[in-house]
Amino acid sequence: MGKEILTGVYFMQGDIACAEGALAAGCKFFGGYPITPASEIAERMAERLPQVGGVYIQMEDELASIAAVVGSSWTGAKSMTATSGPGISLMQENIGYAVATETPCVLINVQRGGPSTGIPSIHLQGDIIQARRGSHGEYKIIALAPASAQEMFDFTIDAFNLAEKYRTAVFVLADAFVGHTREEVIIPEPEEIYRVQRKLPEAGSSEGKIRGFLDEDIAPMPIFGHGFKTHVTGSCHNDFGQRNVIDAEALDYYIKRLNNKISKRAHEIISVSQDMDGKEVALISYGSCYRAAREALNILEDEGMRQVGSFRLITVWPFPRVQIQELARKVKSIIVLENNLGQITPYVEAAAGGQAEVIFLPPRVLGTLHDPHAIVDKVKEVIP
């Protein structure tokens, strides 16, 4: 048997680090379909999963990939897929199914230039809102945005842990830049890796009596093959998984329970990193844009401008509304860095509620990293 965790220091591509993170988290199933710039994840999993007793399958399309991932997760296996925007677009219906049936699974979106086929190898943060609301109906999602090859490893583990803990679909919103960058990646010792395992019903739980769904405190998952006689459906259902496609009351309960499960715990899920104590201007960023934000801050610091700090979203979803509300009370201006036409900016504006000025700053050319000097110039416009 090969090793699940390749402890050591490597010079590694982001996509490969992602695959290694998945294996370190205990992933045993990958269902996917090749697409630039995510194919390297599939290729690595195809090589590595058989070594650790797992299964890799290349399905006929992305609709099938996510379906297979959900099916496999119901047998208890930690399961994932990795794709890019076009693949995520095809997966949407079954992403909603995963959320509705409370199926732990991890979806890696190595974002590329869109809409449509766009440019496969150029990075864009074009699918941020799609991740939030791409499937139909009313639901919540969790999404993490890595900024480096190391974070492709770390955040993929986090994504599995969140998926297992909250019994839901979790996105890693990478992009072609972090997916293809080659950097130092440190893989820790196995005992240093924190792994969460989904809760299961107690063995011998009597059939038909298992409340396996819709618990705001996260129901134990009555996985297949243990005699639980579980009924899983993406149709409206109750705590026992029984379908009800007649009553609006049942729908109301189903929607609110599923949504509350995440929103009531948003404070535990949301992760931001900030150094905003005593600062006047915030650079809000996520994913690869964080790299430009850091560089801009270094330049500003060298120039003696210490009134500017970074506020980084590690989880883009759930959106850190309360944290940004607090931030807006403390600072004069917020500059939002995104490699798109402003996808989270309206959320920042809404959270800021007029307490601080909100300025959206894309890179001069979409699909490239921000020029740190352009960020510095924008800061200087705000604090002359």
Add this chain to the structure above:
Amino acid sequence: MIEIDEDLCKGCEICVAFCAKDVLEMSDKFNKKGVHPPLVVREEDCNLCGNCMLYCPDLAIVVAEEEESG
């Protein structure tokens, strides 16, 4: 012997139509679903072929050999 669970019956008449021995007939009464369940009218003609049971889409009919008494 044949037993019909009248309340499971949906009144489709398949059992009546496919009994070669004309053992069953639709009744006039209504069940809980508001349909007419069949009635066993000529049980003595039944050859226990099991067709009615096999074809009932709602598991409403059971056919079994009479248990020997004693």
Add this chain to the structure above:
Amino acid sequence: MKLVHPLMKYVRPGAISTATCAGCGDGIMAQAVLRAIDELELNIDDFVFVSGIGCAGWIPSPFFNADTLHTTHGRPIAFASGVKLARPDRKVVVISGDGDLAAIGGNHLIHAARRNIGMTVICANNGIYGMTGGQVAPTTPLGLKTTTTPYGNVERAFDLCALVEAAGASYVARWTTYHARGLTRSVKKALTKRGFSFIEVLSQCPVQYGRRTGVGNAVAMMKGYKENSLSVKKAASLNEEELKNKIIVGELVDKDSPELTEEIEKVRRIHE
């Protein structure tokens, strides 16, 4: 003495009264599947039943008292593939409609057959979209007036068994609800067959097909199946003209070829 239906023990408590219309062939299919499991003396807890969206998707869900995955429209085979790959020891059975498996889900059907993955797919072919109100399906006969072919269907119907055979399935059979005994025999065969098995069942939809198209009620439709069907053996001696509008019933394919999860296991063993 009160008789208890011998298959009731496989029915989920609370789901005993099915949701189908009176005379729907899907109930006959449900019974044939449960009878096959009973006659083989298999443990229903070793199964995972997977279905899609449509009336036929409700054959196992929630009726069968076992692990059941009621999925999205067209995708049950893809979900089932994930189940089988992760737990090859499970008996995985997909039961769904013709629209679900052959229109929206057609690609998954042919690829599952090509992979020869160890699962049984049972297609309730009523020649129509039942659940959504009698629209045309890829299995609807040429010329039939449906709610979306008001001038008559101008498309040819799919021969699902030929499709799946060409894609490489290990076992293929076709029956109708009239042939419930043959169907039960085939389900038993399919459940014990290594590789991908496919059974097409012509199943009457007396409401959206029978009533709307004037073909008649459930009894008339089943009599139609009886009159228009021929055994595989009989059909072999007839020409194309003589076979027109006939339903060929029986086993069409029964062969041995490598099964997907076993092949994957071989690859894994290299690394042990």
